[in-house]
Amino acid sequence: MGHQVDQLVKLLEARSRTSDALPSLRYVEDPRASLAAATATRHQIVYGRRGVGKTALLVESKRLAERDGHITAWINAQVLKGFSASEAFLFLAETILETIVRHVGSSIAPIVGELRERLQGVRLLRAGEEVSSRIVSGLVADINGDLRRVLRHDLHQLVVYIDDFYLYSAHLQAEFLDLVAALLRDCNGWIKLASIERLTRPYEPSTRVGLEVPHDATKIDLDVTLEDPKAAQSFLERVLSHYMASAGMGGVGAIANSESLGRLVLASGGVPRDYLNLFSNSIVVARERVKAREIGREDVAGAAGLSARSKKRDLELDVSSAESPTLLDSLERMSESIKGVGYTYFRVDFAQKMIPGYEVLSRLVDLRFAHLIQPALSDKHSPGTKYEAYVLALSEYTDVRLQRGLQVLDIEGGTWTHRQSGKAKTTIHLSGTQFRDRLRLAPVLDLEKLVNGGPRNVLLHDAYEHTNSRGEVFFLNSKVVTLRDKKTQRIYYFSKSLQPDYATGLPAGMTVRENPKNGFLTLIREGGE
Missing domain, CATH: 3.40.50 (Rossmann fold)
Incomplete structure (x- = not known):
């Protein structure tokens, strides 16, 4: 990473923000x-x-x-x-x-x-x-x-x-x-x-x-962003290519691998200025590694962590001094609750879109602390029930390295992938149907709890139940317990960190027993397991 890269970083820092006095380096028409x-x-x-x-x-x-x-x-x-x-x-x-x-x-x-x-x-x-x-x-x-x-x-x-x-x-x-x-x-x-x-x-x-x-x-x-990751990645890379050409460099793949390019789209939420700033900061982070030749996925994660501070400054500029602390508190509780059950993405019930908590969530989305990824998601087990699906901004679950043990959505080559952080060879490329099925397993945010003064846990339930057609049990991480009812094949998810009373949220006549010797949990119903 030599002189041309230095020129690129300077150009990105100087020209990523547009004004009447300083137009875009070259206007690229947004397909949206x-x-x-x-x-x-x-x-x-x-x-x-x-x-x-x-x-x-x-x-x-x-x-x-x-x-x-x-x-x-x-x-x-x-x-x-x-x-x-x-x-x-x-x-x-x-x-x-x-x-x-x-x-x-x-x-x-x-x-x-x-x-x-x-x-x-x-x-x-x-x-x-x-x-x-x-x-x-x-x-x-x-x-x-x-x-x-x-x-x-x-x-x-x-x-x-x-x-x-x-x-x-x-x-x-x-x-x-x-x-x-x-x-x-x-x-x-x-x-x-x-x-x-x-x-x-x-x-x-x-x-x-x-x-x-x-x-x-x-x-x-212009607010449609990650709903079509392929279109978003294509557009953002076209914008970046003009900066690289002005710096005398080749295509965007010259200094960034495919995994990092996809993650840049996710980290930016499809927002061009965030994308350009993250690319510039990713170069800076990559240079801290010995003999780094290209930007890697973890470099983008590091750059996203650094960007969190600038987004919080934007929050203070865009909202009143009285509202700023309450939004930051809502963000902290939302982020803690979702990560606490091992996820980085979540759902919101359509039925809650008219309550004050939805306005709080929308403000956090406007400020790029979360991104809409699916505007309408059906519930297979409850006809008529629909959800919106969101993903936390990458800056919310990364500092230097991506937090381990989380169910993570990523983007590669314009398509969604899923993996468990901290565990090798768990990446799965998702088709449209597989992507929606993954989203249906995500926790549901209770927007009534998100408003100012709400509880620390802002999820809809302390136990999340989903039917798994194959009867598989997924162990998410050390903080999350997953149990299967042998009779109904229904899966229950429990968060130790958020709810010590494991029985909360279970149907009548069911409870959870903990073995004091090994800490194993067993799902119990009246009349036997």
Whole structure:
């Protein structure tokens, strides 16, 4: 790993984060989001977690708009922090008017002079005392009248880009967007907004204020990640290949083996910026090994452990100071409970999707502490019951080496694999059916327990029961006991660390007996074993 690798690391560190001032090294169209859709003449909201490519999509859309001669205005919502809706609107109105006046240049058309006067009026309002909502409403109507004379299909088109909108106060978002939409009403002017969905309130139904999806604006969702690992790996490696080419290197396999490339997809959750940062950090970790020639699977695990700190910093930036400790507590309890029964993946019952605990889980997913891997999973033994399936972020069960004794899902060559960590030759490549069957054995998260102040164990039951058609018994690790009812062939899973009372969760008339001499457990039913 020589000079070219040094160049690659520098490039990844410098260019993995996109902004209007620093576009992508080269835009790679995400198969999950059409660039053509993002450039359509409609108001649009681009949703996605941090790092999925929202800004990159907006920047490329802006480049194409400017290529076609359109007027563009760009703001990052971080500059609106602390502004009321009216103050934020005046800031954007000033930006829009400045942009249009600059675009038309020295034109002597009467409307241009009127726009310059309107711009001066907005500047005076911003420099003065607090402006009443009545004055702002009148200003919206006046500016809209001016813009309708300029922003016409036979003259000019304006595209307003608002990045990181989730950084603006959620309770003011709908009011602000309502003012901006009114400003551009009946004009050839369009809003393109990027945000995190669960931190965004673009419309208030009770007052009918804001932008309502899909009536007023269309939604572009970039949040589909590991549900199709093959598509995710192909896309991410195409993005990485441009960085490697710029550093004068060959394909992505030149310094990383196939196992590590698959694990990078898992560790990143399919998020491009996380993927690039993890690749860079994996190189750093690999260099700590003597004569390392390529990135290995354990190097990615080490890099994932290092990334946990940056994700927790993101959490503190994205949520209030009061909410941050409660989310971290929920994450700790969720992670401990799932790993405590020997798993790294888990299920959530559809029936719990409307309770507050689901919002907590969704926030943790937005912050990349867990990843959705199956949006709908049936229950073979309970018709009508459905689950979502998730996997913990790799950073939650690794530091330097992957924790031992866990049932682990991994990705290799764009397909799912399953193995038991710390045990050789247990890797199984899973077909679609085998993958879903594995997920059906995962513990179920009880979202009612996940909310602030809930118990340490946040799983639905202390004993997990599954029917195994072959009657096999799987011994997961030293903390998990697996017993089979000889009569029904039903399998029961118990966690010693979470529930010392092994009988909890068993059907009536059944219990567990522990042999005091050897610690073996036996499943007992009334009338014999």
